[in-house]
Amino acid sequence: MRTMSPPVGLPALADTDLVGQVARLLTQAVVQGRLPPGAKVVEAGIARELGVSRAPVREAARLLERQGLLVAHPRRGFFVRKFEVDDIDEIYDLRLCVERHAAVLAARNLTPETRDMLRRQIDVLHRTADLDEPARQVEEDYRFHRLICEIAGNRRLLRLFDDLASELRMVIGLIGRLYDDPHEIARTHEPVLAAIEEGHPERIVAWVDYHIGHAWREVGRLVREIPPHAATKD
Amino acid sequence: MRTMSPPVGLPALADTDLVGQVARLLTQAVVQGRLPPGAKVVEAGIARELGVSRAPVREAARLLERQGLLVAHPRRGFFVRKFEVDDIDEIYDLRLCVERHAAVLAARNLTPETRDMLRRQIDVLHRTADLDEPARQVEEDYRFHRLICEIAGNRRLLRLFDDLASELRMVIGLIGRLYDDPHEIARTHEPVLAAIEEGHPERIVAWVDYHIGHAWREVGRLVREIPPHAATKD
DNA sequence: CAAGACTAAACTGTCGACAATCGACGATTA
DNA sequence: TAATCGTCGATTGTCGACAGTTTAGTCTTG
Numbered sequence A, B: 001m002r003t004m005s006p007p008v009g010l011p012a013l014a015d016t017d018l019v020g021q022v023a024r025l026l027t028q029a030v031v032q033g034r035l036p037p038g039a040k041v042v043e044a045g046i047a048r049e050l051g052v053s054r055a056p057v058r059e060a061a062r063l064l065e066r067q068g069l070l071v072a073h074p075r076r077g078f079f080v081r082k083f084e085v086d087d088i089d090e091i092y093d094l095r096l097c098v099e100r101h102a103a104v105l106a107a108r109n110l111t112p113e114t115r116d117m118l119r120r121q122i123d124v125l126h127r128t129a130d131l132d133e134p135a136r137q138v139e140e141d142y143r144f145h146r147l148i149c150e151i152a153g154n155r156r157l158l159r160l161f162d163d164l165a166s167e168l169r170m171v172i173g174l175i176g177r178l179y180d181d182p183h184e185i186a187r188t189h190e191p192v193l194a195a196i197e198e199g200h201p202e203r204i205v206a207w208v209d210y211h212i213g214h215a216w217r218e219v220g221r222l223v224r225e226i227p228p229h230a231a232t233k234d
Numbered sequence C: 001c002a003a004g005a006c007t008a009a010a011c012t013g014t015c016g017a018c019a020a021t022c023g024a025c026g027a028t029t030a
Numbered sequence D: 001t002a003a004t005c006g007t008c009g010a011t012t013g014t015c016g017a018c019a020g021t022t023t024a025g026t027c028t029t030g
Helices: A018-031 A043-050 A054-067 A085-109 A112-130 A134-152 A155-175 A182-198 A201-225 B018-031 B043-050 B054-067 B085-109 B112-130 B134-152 B155-175 B182-198 B201-225
Strands: A070-073 A077-080 B070-073 B077-080
Touching (some): A018 A054, A054 A070, A054 A077, A054 B054, A085 A155, A085 A182, A085 A201, A112 A182, A134 A155, A134 A182, A155 A201, A155 B085, A155 B155, B018 B155, B054 B070, B085 B134, B085 B155, B085 B201, B112 B134, B112 B182, B134 B155
Antiparallel strands (some): B070 B077
16 A cells, blocks of 8 residues: 555646647637637647647547547548537537526525525626627626536536537637627526526426527527538538 | 549448447447446557557547546546446436437427337337346347437437446446346336327426336446445546 | 565556558549 | 549558556565
């Protein structure tokens, strides 16, 4: 057995974990649109840019492949996933399914602390609504919903939400600015929280449906209006 | 425009796709329990056994890592995921969420053809109930539920179901034989299909809840009885 | 005898290299 | 002129190697 000094709470200094870092950077590049949908991901290029060899880049790419951000074409390389209108519908359909459930669970687990966290996040939403930073607004919106999934207490559900969110951010980043009236959006979060506090499953589901459904229709409309990618799915 | 000789119906010869093959074999080894939970996956060993180098093995392992079958410990290697009682609950909770939704969607999309496919699958369930092949029974049960997800028509939902199913198969394979009375199990699929044919969402959800909930309780009970893995989660 | 220190083997992380393959571009032919 | 073929550069798939770390086993010491 190995001796260990008792844990002191140090944040486990960054295990170099090259693959993880590369994966994070690649993910950023994809969701921020710096690698646009359909773009070829040249291993040697990424490797050179990051100052590493191709091996870690390939492994990171495999992770993103399984996550759905990249598509692997054998002998042709990795490509950034393209989204069709169908994909938007699939993502929102699944998101609706997940968030309904998450909200009901969150209501069951709700404590004064977690309730306050949700309330504070809505405040943040209202504050950022004044700023002219669409990316920030999307981010804070996302954090509210993520909070619900955290409170739900199912790690797999949370991971699924994160996966869906990263896909959605790709799409939204693609559309450009999303919110017509950020304040309106911020307000529509309130009845969701109210329903969760109240705790009646039917009402929670109804409000989540309303809230997510609104975003769904909105994004769907924008994607249909500005369809810069009607090409083949590959 | 490009000229092409007319298609002749050649069966698109097998993409060797070494990584994919390795991933499939590894997945099998894991869900079949040949690599038991907690076991270390030695890259060189797998590579030698399969007659390939370590690079494809590592890439395949990354895929399984993202899928949740393996856990990567930096500088220590890949390990087969261990399951706690919490995990069972998480998986079934999410499965319930997914299958409720899938069943409702399936009802909406149901055609005479797909309905017959479901009926035939229930027949298969009854037939395999006579055989003494637990693995086969689990497999056919799984195929019924997967069929519902296929009919639902959301590819992401289907992939999620497959992921959950592979985790579940790990657990079930761990427990050994699952079904007390296979015929009883086969029968409990019938009201689910009946509800889907009928098409009332509330009733569908109720029967799915009943059906999955039964499996949940059963698996939970068995896992609690035979807990061969109460170790740290690592 | 138990706990800790030391040593050697095994394994991972990463790299550079090489063959196979793909895609583009120009040459050829009807 | 347009379609097809051939060639060449670029890129992927895979491998073996090496350095650094972890692990297991042995030995020492209180």
